[in-house]
Amino acid sequence: MSLPPLRALRELRRLAERTPEHRDRHIDLLRAIAITAVVAGHWLAVHVTYDGGPRGGNVLELVPWTRPLTWLFQVMPVFFLVGGYANAASLAACRDRGGDAAAWTLRRTDRLLRPTTVLLAVLAGAALLARAAGADPGLVGAAVWLAGIPLWFLVAYLAAVTLTPPMHALHRRFGLAVPVALAVLVGLGDAARLTGWLPAVGSANFLFAWLAVHQLGFAWQDGRLPARPRAGLPLAFAGLAALVVLTVPGPYPISMVGLAGQEIQNTSPPTLALLALAATQAGLALAVHDPACRWLRRLRPWTVVVAVNSVIMTLFLWHMTAAVLGVLALYPAGWLPDPPPGTPLWVLLRVPWLVVLAVILGVLVVVFGPVERRSGPSPAPGAAVGVTAGVLTFAGMGVVLAGLLGVATAGPGDHGVTGLPVPALIVYFAGAGILRFTRWRCMIVPRRGLPGHREG
Template sequence: MGAIRRAARRLRRKAEQTPADRDRHVDLLRAVAITVVVTGHWLAVQVTHDGGLHGANVLDIVPWTRPLTWLFQVMPIFFLVGGFANAASLASHRRHSGNAVGWTLRRTDRLVRPTTMLLAVLTTAALAAETAGADPALIGAATWPAGIPLWFLAAYLAVVVLTPPMHALHRRYGLAVPIVLAVLVGAGDMARLTLRIPYASEGNFLFAWLAVHQLGFAWQDGRLPSRRPVALPLALLGLIALVTLTVFGPYPISMVGAARQEIQNTSPPTLALLALATAQTGLALLLHDPANRWLRGIGPWTAVVAVNSVIMTLFLWHMTAAVLGVLALYPTGLLPQPPAGSVSWLLLRLPWLAVLALILGLLVAVFGPVERRTGPRPRPGSGARVLTAVGVTGVLAGLLGIALAGPGHHGPAGLPTAALAAYFAGAALLRFARLRRGGPSGGPADRSAARR
């Protein structure tokens, strides 16, 4: 209890020291988005045990839940606030004569450090289970869902790395950039849906998320102002487009992938997902001023600071918490198994969420310090650009290899061996590039980037 009180006091002091000019609404949106994503993933898990464990997606077996994904699919919000924060930290870094390499090394460190810890733990646990003679199918069944968050991380890391050149495009062309990216998404959709060209829309994995990220740039520099005459029409336009494209158009209602649907709105992202992103952007702008006023209270702001201090840990470990919860509740018979979609099933979602929240809280207590720890400021010397490029390539290749492998046992560690090797090699190169001493990398701007 003493440790908890000390941690609470540290967070309160950190909240009290927040600069007056910080846009607290952005931090609130990030915290809410990650909380909703975690809750949505947990609610989508359906498990049965009949001597063996069997998992399913609730969206596949309870169709009436699919419209609820309009509320739970909030990844666009995360990319929106990511664009805002990345633009702010990059601008600060530039003002202090920092370069793109130093900024990239600093910005990716907060993502790569906790991810490396997750993959190291999963790899070690899987190898230990393999050595102990565990069924490889069971190892694969445990490691694959634990690695689900890496889908998102690969896309977000890519837009972070592309922030310097994309921000330069934004400074020159403004809102024309996300409009062009949205047109590319539409062209990819058209080629896939009407011309039946295989893989024609794979570029949407990048174009769609870049488009939302660019909206964050526009919000940060005022080209997309938080004013009602702008926010309300934007929200309504996005909602009308979403209804038109899904209810009357060719896109499915579900904003999360569901089985037996030819089109998946997230894999790859579609115009329908961009319509949802537009509606969410308008709503975020609309709530900006009242949210900032509310967050002047030390209580709610401290809660937001607490979530943001371990936000990657929460996201990365939440499916591991689900795996541990399944093992604790179902083989032991502690949680009944009523038919999915029934009233009793709905009521049992509450203790299910409570147990998973408790497990995740313990995981965050153990692994959260890895994310909160601030390493030395990067001082990239000669060759840092090449090291950074190769390191980022390795990390992205590893994350994509793990994400694309799908369910199953793919090697001694459960996950694909080559992808794990690429990731760990890339992470090591980025670490080396950060620690290698060279010329100044921006000094105070690095601290500003860390705070953002």
């Protein structure tokens, strides 16, 4: 059951006050900054016109001077970096207690999949109602597609989480050689696309690139990448230099967000240029670690960070739904003009646009945030769930990823009564059901709080 707002705030403050000493608060700050930047960047990139019906466009395609700004707003590498840190710490703690990879995976994916399942169910239900009310099927499909944009990155992150046990084993044996090898594979994939030789090979970069950044988080967690300026600043400068060389005179576009019509895009799939940006961001994160941790010892900023992290998945998953609702609320009624993008008036009107979307997202967080905060059934910390549960766990994750990939890659258009590909939805819910059954089958304990660096 959802807590009343004042009681929820008091609970968050108590949670902040009870934060254990071993927790690296800088990781939580970076996660909060990354998600906030992603939300703001997506909202700012939406351009809407209204002429008898809403029409959407991408500001980055319409206003070229905005493309360098993606170097600031493309912070998904930070999310994978801190995810690698937290996943490594959590897995190590689980193994220290005698737990196995399957038990850890069940616990770690629970908080990711519960809000995702609710999002897909709500989007499908809303599409059904809209079509029953006579809405244009193409418009319904476009709205559902826009709301589901966050699922793109979630597929890659869930894959990284699922592969954490074997990838962490490789890290313990080979250390930083693993992300270097993955970066080489990304470069080979880029070369295959740039030369036109087996361009489909480059699609593997969706996995290799994000795994490389995730591995850097492993190295940070165990000290192979020390959180000090002497390690962080050289990495940041090297990454920035490589980024400039690869994009200004080099073959990669300036924009760190994919644009329609570009032969090479830096995110679809990820490229060496995006890895250079990731190295820059990782270096800066390492360099400012100590002053950030000192600042976060203050209760007020740390409570804000705790509050954001307590609903981090809700913010991420629902922020484009807020954009869809904002369009439907503002433009048919004529409450927000649609001047040409890039003009001074357009820039000024971005402020009320962001404010309205923030209010809508706040309402969505109040409604759906408890789904993320509520504890689901999970194996006890340190549990070993056995072979049968292990097979069900990784089979279920494979089915979930297949279904989610089908949903994420469907694109805008009329995909049937649910607004989403029905076969992909069925596959996803089947995988989620397998995992739910497996969690209940194992020993279960309640679990609350922040996304932990350690289990328990």
